[in-house]
Amino acid sequence: MKGGFRIAGFCVLCLVLFSLYLLEAHLQDICDQYGAGSYVINWLDRNGTAPSPHSEIIPGDKVIVMAKMEEEPTEWVEDELPDWQRAIYTVNPSPETRLNDSALMTPLNKGHESMAYFTYIIDNYDNLPSTVVFLHAHRAGFLMAWHVDAPLHDNVIAMRNLKLDFVQQNGYVNLRCNWNPGCKSAHRFNSHVTDEIWAEVFDGTSTPPLNISSPTDQEVPGQNYLRKPAEIGAACCAQFAVSRDQIRNRPLEDYVKFRQWVIDTELGDASSGRVMEFLWHIIFGMKGIYCPDEQVCYCQVYGQC
Template identity: 60%
Template structure:
């Protein structure tokens, strides 16, 4: 009887884990065509060696900052431990009464976009030279498949980021893999329709080109990128305030509004629609 109980418990635990994995993969499938991108992401996992090959950086935080959104339960200690030469602005999007310190967002909507825009709005007059916008996970294929660095590790990605190139280019997507987001088949973007484009940019400096709303929008996913201070300042503060207002006011939910923003960051920071 005891063995039967143990078998039943083990089977139940395994079933729960499989359901969680199934739900996670279904969520990814809902965002993109899994069959096309999973191979492209997986093949880069060990392509460039291990994280140990990436140079270490020591010293005090410099004129550069990591902006991040996290759930209260998530551990982001890896940022300070692995990237000590970066400032960190980590926003908790779902604070409870137990949280007494740290940055928080006005509301939990728009996924990481609410934290990204809140940092720019709150620090617009005194931004550091380089701003990197990251997700709260460090590594691992299931959560960080869209990070191109060895072992899909965000620490490795930031340690090898070429800051002079960020300053020269203004905006740099931290994902170089075209799949998903940049392939020709992806550019008829289901999230950013002409109607959505006009709604998002209404009341901003982009509205001046309202008669030239692009039919196609293409950019490598997935809302991890770096920008220069000068590029941020090309837009007035009111633009970022209006973009955050759109997230708050839109009927689109948390995930939907976040995905719209995911495919517009390159436009917001001065790049062509594709």
């Protein structure tokens, strides 16, 4: 009888230890994803962050593009980043906003931020500034903006530190260097970009689709086909910078087609937006896996060498 209790007690102990091991691993992953350690250090040293500009500054040859809900505050862009042009699209405009001739609006509230991103490119294709940065509307915050890869998860700090010369040199730059999530080996196989969706998105563009099993990359001489990669990976979460030349490597008609796919697809708002989140780097000419070494990325993108 005593032996039975010992065995049962041992089994319970093993179960508890195993549960604690899994919990620790999960917490470590969450802390890494949220940059918890760096956030605490930067929060304690927050008085050392760069002050806001006070004198009048003329926006330069660069623009911040974002999608916002009607109720989201985005005044921080003009107040804190006055040297940037702004293109802020309301995706759920109120009747009052619809009557405002100067307000930017998307044709549909679908695909998360992708609808605003494509709309900006389509409407400004012939008049793009040298650098186009695509950002989310929330400025900062440990929970809301955990994916902003800057001290205090603050997009203001990220934009002040962004190396525009590297954007021009590389063409496309993901604003998140942290590999978690999106770049880890387990993240490179996803159920969002299926063979069918790949074909739908790129069909009728300047880079017609090829599946992994297609026998040739060039069935028609002079045509640039785009083969679906076996793996697709990039650090989340649809915040990136692109040069004007890189955008124009594709014709305007491609972006019209991409936006129309978001409009027409049976996938909902979140799912269609997630598809585009996995495809931005490919649309802008990068390989299926765009995961530069984290330390190299921080050095090249933000000058944190």
